[in-house]
Amino acid sequence: MNTSVEPQDLREAISHLKRERIVAAAVDLFYRNGYGKTTLEQVANELQVTKPFIYAHFSSKNELLVEICSRAIRLAHESLNRAMAQDACATERLETVVRDFLRAVLNHQPHAMIFSREEKELEQKDREAINLLRRDFDRRLVELINLGVCAGEFEVADVQLAALAIGGIVGWAPVWFRQSGRLTLEEVASHLASLALGMVRSPAQRGSHAS
Numbered sequence: 001m002n003t004s005v006e007p008q009d010l011r012e013a014i015s016h017l018k019r020e021r022i023v024a025a026a027v028d029l030f031y032r033n034g035y036g037k038t039t040l041e042q043v044a045n046e047l048q049v050t051k052p053f054i055y056a057h058f059s060s061k062n063e064l065l066v067e068i069c070s071r072a073i074r075l076a077h078e079s080l081n082r083a084m085a086q087d088a089c090a091t092e093r094l095e096t097v098v099r100d101f102l103r104a105v106l107n108h109q110p111h112a113m114i115f116s117r118e119e120k121e122l123e124q125k126d127r128e129a130i131n132l133l134r135r136d137f138d139r140r141l142v143e144l145i146n147l148g149v150c151a152g153e154f155e156v157a158d159v160q161l162a163a164l165a166i167g168g169i170v171g172w173a174p175v176w177f178r179q180s181g182r183l184t185l186e187e188v189a190s191h192l193a194s195l196a197l198g199m200v201r202s203p204a205q206r207g208s209h210a211s
Contacts, residue, residue, distance in 0.1 A: 021047060022054055025043050026043050027110050029043060030110075030118065035065055065121060066122060066130075069115040070130050070133065072105070072115045075108060076134075077133070079101035080101075080141065082100060083096040083097040090147045090153050094197065102193075105170060106185050107185075109174045112174040137167070153201075156199075162200055
């Protein structure tokens with residue numbers, strides 16, 4: 001039996017686990033204390049390791065911030081990928097995007113809040129790369145809404161504005177959502193998905209939905 005692949009897989013798994021531990025500690029400290037007031041030494045102390053342990057996986061505190069901030073937008077793309085892989089109509093796909101993206105964002109609420117608060121701390125090239133990912137998500141969401149318009153499912157006066165508004169609905173949720181609040185995560189997901197569909201649904205479909 002060829003065992004050469006297994007150690008490589010194991011090394012990758014261990015490296016991934018270590019990176020995740022570092023990111024989790026950084027998220028906790030950046031969220032509680034702010035990026036500017038957190039040092040890599042504090043991150044290391046949180047993990048009870050030395051700074052070289054961190055440097056083996058991240059070259060700087062800024063690289064850690066890039067990883068945390070980019071995860072928020074990668075979650076959006078993953079939600080859209082899952083929705084577009086469905087054998088479903090545009091309405092069902094859009095509902096899936098909103099529900100799935102919202103669950104992902106609220107289950108990673110500190111990541112989203114750090115991105116919102118600390119984006120200005122990113123180096124210019126990193127901020128531009130993340131903004132490129134964000135614009136690509138907006139473009140793909142526009143394509144999905146256009147599919148619904150072409151299929152007669154949606155009636156939208158300004159597709160680009162609708163896409164930005166829907167993205168904003170989800171993107172703003174981490175700011176106000178509280179796990180101990182009036183609505184559960186699933187209730188929020190259901191309500192906001194309905195709001196998003198209401199923004200693009202044709203009058204005829206709204207009527208049939210209500211009935």
